[in-house]
Amino acid sequence: LGAEIATDRFQNAFVGKKTMENGAVALGVVKNGKVEKPAYQVDGISGGTITSVGVDAMLKTCLGSYMSFLNK
Secondary structure: OHHHHHOHHHHHOOOOOOOEEOOEEOOEEEOOOOOOOOOOEEEOOOOOHHHHHHHHHHHHHHHHOOHHHHOO
């Protein structure tokens, strides 16, 4: 199921999402069906929890490296 992150359906879910909220990376993947902030969150893959958690961590870590740029 982790291979679902390579599909257009999953990747297109990120189009138009906001990246930062109150100076922190807010873009992320949450448990499927648990999106509370649709402007910043994408549903995880049901049955692909490890992959969803990994994608969320990657977003936070990698985008965090660009905090000074993203906060401008």
